[in-house]
Amino acid sequence: MWEITLVLSALACPSLGAPQDAVAPTPAQIIFQNAVVNADGSFNYSFEASNGIKVEESGYVKPAIDVRAGLGEDKNEEDNGDSQVIQGSFSYTAPDGTPINLKFIADETGFHPEGAHLPTPPPIPGAIQRALSVLPDATSEPPPQ
Template sequence: MLTVRSFILIGAIFVSCANGRPADGDAQAQTIKFNNDLRLDGYNFDFETSNGIKRTENGVLKPGTDKENDQLLNVDGDFSFNLLDGTPMSVKFVATENGYRPTVVIGQPKSGRR
């Protein structure tokens, strides 16, 4: 089950990985879009930077099934950016009591035409 504590841990890992990227032209990137809505029953946020990084996320707090005060946080979202060689990468994910399920696309998605 994905609890609030587990979600915070996943977020901390994501931030530490993002901070480990070497400084280059991305260090000058500006935030061009930012929305954040925190509610008692969940949250949503999205942002975009001038160097093409995009992130969206929605979380919904739901009652748990194990303990009287247990709660679950169901989350879905996506993020995308360019790898160091310029290759685009995107991840869509769902995180529920059934686990974290990402879908990763590296490179351009193939279209039906040639």
């Protein structure tokens, strides 16, 4: 009995190691590409591929202004917390055929994408909205005691 198991497993192993996708996809070709990087940290980058992918990005360095220390863009401070601001967009076709278009901006406050395919939160139910409207404003001053 163990001989049959050994023979069957020996025959099955090569088929398990075979590639599952016999047709290799054709690599995408770059149709257009442009990149400009400046000494001040600003840049502009874009490309388009033969499979429909399009990408555009641009960015610049935003000088930080430290009000407490009097530091700003006119001061020569080595590490004043400058931040990079990048904005751009990309588009492609999802595997199910849906066109995906996304615009974004990324800065010191984070990454902020916009696109019709992104999920949105459900609306706040009316009862919760009414309860929130009667709560005191957290930004207002506390009542005198």
